[in-house]
Amino acid sequence: MKLYNTLTRKKEEFKPIKKTVGLYTCGLTVYNYAHIGNLKTYIFEDILKRVLLYNGYKVNHVMNITDVGHLTSDEDTGEDKMDLAVKREHKTPEQIADFYTKEFLRDLKLLNIIPPDKTPKATEHIKDMINLIKKIEKNGYTYIGKNKNVYFDTSKVKDYGKLAKLKLNKQKTKEKDSNKKNQRDFVLWFSETGSKFKDHLQVWDSPWGKGWPGWHIECSAMSMKYLGDQFDIHCGGEDHIPVHHTNEIAQSEAATGKQWVKYWLHGAFLVLKGKMSKSKGNFIRLQDLIGEGYSPMDYRYFVLTAQYRSTLKFTKEGLDSAKNSLESLKNKIKEIKENPISKKTKNNYKKEFLNAINDDLNIPIALSILWTAIKDNQLGNKEKLTLVKDFDKVLGLNLTEFKKETISKEIEELIQKREKARKEKDFKSADKIRNELNKKGIILEDSQNGVNWKKK
Numbered sequence: 001m002k003l004y005n006t007l008t009r010k011k012e013e014f015k016p017i018k019k020t021v022g023l024y025t026c027g028l029t030v031y032n033y034a035h036i037g038n039l040k041t042y043i044f045e046d047i048l049k050r051v052l053l054y055n056g057y058k059v060n061h062v063m064n065i066t067d068v069g070h071l072t073s074d075e076d077t078g079e080d081k082m083d084l085a086v087k088r089e090h091k092t093p094e095q096i097a098d099f100y101t102k103e104f105l106r107d108l109k110l111l112n113i114i115p116p117d118k119t120p121k122a123t124e125h126i127k128d129m130i131n132l133i134k135k136i137e138k139n140g141y142t143y144i145g146k147n148k149n150v151y152f153d154t155s156k157v158k159d160y161g162k163l164a165k166l167k168l169n170k171q172k173t174k175e176k177d178s179n180k181k182n183q184r185d186f187v188l189w190f191s192e193t194g195s196k197f198k199d200h201l202q203v204w205d206s207p208w209g210k211g212w213p214g215w216h217i218e219c220s221a222m223s224m225k226y227l228g229d230q231f232d233i234h235c236g237g238e239d240h241i242p243v244h245h246t247n248e249i250a251q252s253e254a255a256t257g258k259q260w261v262k263y264w265l266h267g268a269f270l271v272l273k274g275k276m277s278k279s280k281g282n283f284i285r286l287q288d289l290i291g292e293g294y295s296p297m298d299y300r301y302f303v304l305t306a307q308y309r310s311t312l313k314f315t316k317e318g319l320d321s322a323k324n325s326l327e328s329l330k331n332k333i334k335e336i337k338e339n340p341i342s343k344k345t346k347n348n349y350k351k352e353f354l355n356a357i358n359d360d361l362n363i364p365i366a367l368s369i370l371w372t373a374i375k376d377n378q379l380g381n382k383e384k385l386t387l388v389k390d391f392d393k394v395l396g397l398n399l400t401e402f403k404k405e406t407i408s409k410e411i412e413e414l415i416q417k418r419e420k421a422r423k424e425k426d427f428k429s430a431d432k433i434r435n436e437l438n439k440k441g442i443i444l445e446d447s448q449n450g451v452n453w454k455k456k
Helices: 036-054 081-089 093-110 126-138 215-227 238-256 286-291 296-304 316-338 349-357 363-375 381-395 409-423 427-439
Strands: 002-005 010-013 020-025 058-063 142-144 150-152 186-191 211-213 231-237 261-267 442-447 450-455
Touching: 002 261, 020 036, 020 215, 036 058, 036 093, 036 231, 036 261, 036 286, 036 296, 036 349, 036 381, 058 215, 081 093, 093 286, 126 142, 126 150, 126 186, 126 211, 126 215, 126 238, 150 238, 186 215, 211 215, 215 231, 215 238, 231 238, 238 261, 286 296, 296 316, 296 363, 316 363, 316 381, 349 363, 349 381, 363 381, 409 427, 409 442, 409 450, 427 442
Parallel strands: 020 058, 020 231, 231 261
Antiparallel strands: 002 010, 142 150, 150 186, 186 211, 442 450
8 A cells, every 4th residue: 555645755655653553634623614625635534544444454543623723824823713703703712613513523424424533622632732832842942932922943953844845945934923033933832911812712821821722732732642652644635734734743753852643645725716715705615515406425526536636626517527427326336236136257346446546545546447347247236236335435425325216106107107108019108208207307217127217
C-alpha cells in the first residue's frame, strides 16, 4: 500500500508504527455549517480509513471538534470565529457549538462516513493544552509578548516549515504584530489582559493568566492524548499545509524532541468559481443539494470521480452526470441481484481493485474496474454481486441497498393490462398504455423474465 506523503513529496510504502494505525483528521470549527468543500475532505479521509480496514489494519481514528480559538485567518489575525457566530445568532458559544456539531455529524452520517473512534472537543481539553504548552515552555521554545500572549519561537526550530517546504528568507507574512520577535511566530495562549480581542466569551485560568488557547495547540494536545507522542497518519485539506499543520509539527516536536507524525495526507480543494468561504457566504451545504433533489450518495459518487489530490471543480452538470452514473450503476446491480445466476469464470478484478486503491487511493480507477466487472458477460451475476459487495466496503456507496418503491393500484392494473395486450400481440394497445404510463412517470423495461418498472 503506497500513500503520497506531503512531508516527503513522494509516494511511500505504508508501514505502521504499531499493529493499530493511529489516524488523526482535522475536524470542523463549529461556528457554521460544513460546506461541500469541507465534506470533500471528510469523504477522502473516509476512503483512506476504509482502504486501511480493507487491507486488514485496525484503525484508531480521532477527529477533533474546534469550539474555541480559531480566528478567521489561519494565522493570528482576524476575528474569533465563535465570537462572530455569537454576534450573528445572539446565542451562547456553547449553544452554537452544540447546534453546528450535531449538523456536521448528521452530514457525515448521510454521506455514509464511518464515525471516528473518538471526537474530542477543544473546550473539554484545555487542561491538556496547558500541560503541552508548559512542556514547550520548559524546553525553551516560548516567550511572553508585551500583550501577555504566549508565543512559540519558530527561530528555535531548525527545520521549521519542512512540511510546506517554506523558503523562510523569502517568506512574507500578511500580519504585522509588534509583540512578536518574528512574524512567523504564533500564539500558543491568548491572554485576556492586553489582548486585541476584548470581552472574549471563552476564557480559562492558566499559569499565564486568564485566556484561551491558540488554534494550533488544540490538535497537538488532543491527538497526543488519544494517539500518543508518535502516530501514523495526520490528514486535512491542502489549505492546512503552510500554517496550521506546519505549526502543529513545530510545537509537537518541540515538546517531545522526536518525530510526531509519519505520514501527512492532504485533500485538494473543491472549487466553486473560486475557493468556497463561509466567512464570505460563498458556500453550498449538503442540505442545499438534497433540497434540489440530489441524494448524499450522488455527491459522494461525484467526489469519488476525482483522485483526492486533484482539485475538483463543482458544477451542477458534473453532479448531474454523477447522479446519472450512480443511478445507472444501481439499476444494473438491481438487475443482477434479481437474477443471481452463477457462472464461475477466472478473473483478476479483485486484484486490480486492490492495486488501484493501494496506489495512493486511486478511486477513479477502482470505479472503472467495478464498471468493467458489472458489464462482463463472461461473469455470472452471483459472482458480480460478490465483487460489488466487496468493493463497496471501500467505496461506501450503499450499492446493494435499494428503496422499495411502491405504485398505486391504478398503475399496477395498467401494467398488467399492458402485459396482457403484449402477450396477445396487441402491440398497438400495449404501446398506448406504455405511453400513458410514461406520462405518469413510470418507465417500463421488457425482459425475458417479464416486465420491470421504475419511476422517473
